[in-house]
Amino acid sequence: MSSYKGSSWFKWDLHVHTPDSLVSEYGGDWDKFITNIESLPPEFKVIGINDYIFIDGYRRVLEEKAKGRFPNIEIFYLLLS
Structure with missing residues:
Protein backbone atom coordinates (compact mmCIF):
# COMPACT_ATOMS: atom_id res chain seq x y z
CA MET A 1 0.00 0.00 0.00
CA SER A 2 1.27 3.43 -0.93
CA SER A 3 1.60 6.32 1.51
CA TYR A 4 0.69 8.81 -1.23
CA LYS A 5 -1.97 11.14 0.15
CA GLY A 6 -3.07 12.88 -3.04
CA SER A 7 -3.55 16.57 -3.68
CA SER A 8 -3.45 19.27 -1.03
CA TRP A 9 -5.50 22.39 -1.63
CA PHE A 10 -4.84 25.76 -0.06
CA LYS A 11 -6.45 29.18 -0.41
CA TRP A 12 -4.62 32.18 -1.76
CA ASP A 13 -5.69 35.81 -1.52
CA ASP A 31 -2.61 45.73 15.01
CA LYS A 32 -6.03 45.12 13.43
CA PHE A 33 -4.46 44.12 10.11
CA ILE A 34 -2.08 41.64 11.75
CA THR A 35 -4.87 40.18 13.88
CA ASN A 36 -7.12 39.76 10.83
CA ILE A 37 -4.43 37.98 8.80
CA GLU A 38 -3.50 35.74 11.73
CA SER A 39 -7.19 34.90 12.24
CA LEU A 40 -7.67 33.53 8.73
CA PRO A 41 -8.63 29.86 8.53
CA PRO A 42 -5.62 27.52 8.36
CA GLU A 43 -6.15 26.70 4.69
CA PHE A 44 -5.01 30.24 3.75
CA LYS A 45 -1.30 29.96 2.97
CA VAL A 46 -0.42 32.69 0.46
CA ILE A 47 -1.20 36.41 0.62
CA GLY A 48 -0.52 38.89 -2.18
CA ILE A 49 0.14 42.42 -0.97
CA ASN A 50 -1.25 44.90 -3.48
CA ASP A 51 -0.56 48.44 -2.32
CA TYR A 52 -0.20 49.65 -5.91
CA ILE A 53 2.98 51.74 -6.29
CA PHE A 54 4.12 51.55 -2.66
CA ILE A 55 6.21 48.80 -1.06
CA ASP A 56 6.40 50.09 2.54
CA GLY A 57 3.47 47.92 3.65
CA TYR A 58 5.02 44.84 2.06
CA ARG A 59 8.30 45.53 3.85
CA ARG A 60 6.46 45.88 7.16
CA VAL A 61 4.67 42.57 6.58
CA LEU A 62 8.02 40.85 5.95
CA GLU A 63 9.48 42.44 9.11
CA GLU A 64 6.52 41.20 11.16
CA LYS A 65 6.82 37.72 9.60
CA ALA A 66 10.53 37.66 10.55
CA LYS A 67 9.52 38.44 14.15
CA GLY A 68 7.26 35.37 14.21
CA ARG A 69 3.95 36.96 13.27
CA PHE A 70 1.66 35.37 10.65
CA PRO A 71 2.61 31.76 11.50
CA ASN A 72 -0.29 30.52 9.38
CA ILE A 73 0.91 32.21 6.17
CA GLU A 74 3.72 30.55 4.23
CA ILE A 75 4.29 33.14 1.49
CA PHE A 76 3.69 36.85 1.00
CA TYR A 77 3.90 38.14 -2.57
CA LEU A 78 4.34 41.73 -3.66
CA LEU A 79 1.96 42.62 -6.47
CA LEU A 80 2.54 45.98 -8.13
CA SER A 81 -0.08 47.54 -10.37
Missing part, protein backbone atom coordinates in the same frame (compact mmCIF):
# COMPACT_ATOMS: atom_id res chain seq x y z
CA LEU A 14 -3.73 37.84 -4.04
CA HIS A 15 -5.31 41.23 -3.45
CA VAL A 16 -4.75 42.42 0.13
CA HIS A 17 -4.05 46.05 1.04
CA THR A 18 -1.91 46.83 4.08
CA PRO A 19 -2.62 49.78 6.38
CA ASP A 20 0.01 51.72 4.39
CA SER A 21 -2.02 51.51 1.17
CA LEU A 22 -3.94 54.48 -0.18
CA VAL A 23 -7.10 52.34 -0.31
CA SER A 24 -6.72 50.41 2.92
CA GLU A 25 -9.75 49.77 5.12
CA TYR A 26 -7.48 49.75 8.19
CA GLY A 27 -6.77 53.47 8.48
CA GLY A 28 -3.19 52.84 9.56
CA ASP A 29 -4.18 50.25 12.21
CA TRP A 30 -1.44 47.62 11.93
Whole structure:
Protein backbone atom coordinates (compact mmCIF):
# COMPACT_ATOMS: atom_id res chain seq x y z
CA MET A 1 0.00 0.00 0.00
CA SER A 2 1.27 3.43 -0.93
CA SER A 3 1.60 6.32 1.51
CA TYR A 4 0.69 8.81 -1.23
CA LYS A 5 -1.97 11.14 0.15
CA GLY A 6 -3.07 12.88 -3.04
CA SER A 7 -3.55 16.57 -3.68
CA SER A 8 -3.45 19.27 -1.03
CA TRP A 9 -5.50 22.39 -1.63
CA PHE A 10 -4.84 25.76 -0.06
CA LYS A 11 -6.45 29.18 -0.41
CA TRP A 12 -4.62 32.18 -1.76
CA ASP A 13 -5.69 35.81 -1.52
CA LEU A 14 -3.73 37.84 -4.04
CA HIS A 15 -5.31 41.23 -3.45
CA VAL A 16 -4.75 42.42 0.13
CA HIS A 17 -4.05 46.05 1.04
CA THR A 18 -1.91 46.83 4.08
CA PRO A 19 -2.62 49.78 6.38
CA ASP A 20 0.01 51.72 4.39
CA SER A 21 -2.02 51.51 1.17
CA LEU A 22 -3.94 54.48 -0.18
CA VAL A 23 -7.10 52.34 -0.31
CA SER A 24 -6.72 50.41 2.92
CA GLU A 25 -9.75 49.77 5.12
CA TYR A 26 -7.48 49.75 8.19
CA GLY A 27 -6.77 53.47 8.48
CA GLY A 28 -3.19 52.84 9.56
CA ASP A 29 -4.18 50.25 12.21
CA TRP A 30 -1.44 47.62 11.93
CA ASP A 31 -2.61 45.73 15.01
CA LYS A 32 -6.03 45.12 13.43
CA PHE A 33 -4.46 44.12 10.11
CA ILE A 34 -2.08 41.64 11.75
CA THR A 35 -4.87 40.18 13.88
CA ASN A 36 -7.12 39.76 10.83
CA ILE A 37 -4.43 37.98 8.80
CA GLU A 38 -3.50 35.74 11.73
CA SER A 39 -7.19 34.90 12.24
CA LEU A 40 -7.67 33.53 8.73
CA PRO A 41 -8.63 29.86 8.53
CA PRO A 42 -5.62 27.52 8.36
CA GLU A 43 -6.15 26.70 4.69
CA PHE A 44 -5.01 30.24 3.75
CA LYS A 45 -1.30 29.96 2.97
CA VAL A 46 -0.42 32.69 0.46
CA ILE A 47 -1.20 36.41 0.62
CA GLY A 48 -0.52 38.89 -2.18
CA ILE A 49 0.14 42.42 -0.97
CA ASN A 50 -1.25 44.90 -3.48
CA ASP A 51 -0.56 48.44 -2.32
CA TYR A 52 -0.20 49.65 -5.91
CA ILE A 53 2.98 51.74 -6.29
CA PHE A 54 4.12 51.55 -2.66
CA ILE A 55 6.21 48.80 -1.06
CA ASP A 56 6.40 50.09 2.54
CA GLY A 57 3.47 47.92 3.65
CA TYR A 58 5.02 44.84 2.06
CA ARG A 59 8.30 45.53 3.85
CA ARG A 60 6.46 45.88 7.16
CA VAL A 61 4.67 42.57 6.58
CA LEU A 62 8.02 40.85 5.95
CA GLU A 63 9.48 42.44 9.11
CA GLU A 64 6.52 41.20 11.16
CA LYS A 65 6.82 37.72 9.60
CA ALA A 66 10.53 37.66 10.55
CA LYS A 67 9.52 38.44 14.15
CA GLY A 68 7.26 35.37 14.21
CA ARG A 69 3.95 36.96 13.27
CA PHE A 70 1.66 35.37 10.65
CA PRO A 71 2.61 31.76 11.50
CA ASN A 72 -0.29 30.52 9.38
CA ILE A 73 0.91 32.21 6.17
CA GLU A 74 3.72 30.55 4.23
CA ILE A 75 4.29 33.14 1.49
CA PHE A 76 3.69 36.85 1.00
CA TYR A 77 3.90 38.14 -2.57
CA LEU A 78 4.34 41.73 -3.66
CA LEU A 79 1.96 42.62 -6.47
CA LEU A 80 2.54 45.98 -8.13
CA SER A 81 -0.08 47.54 -10.37
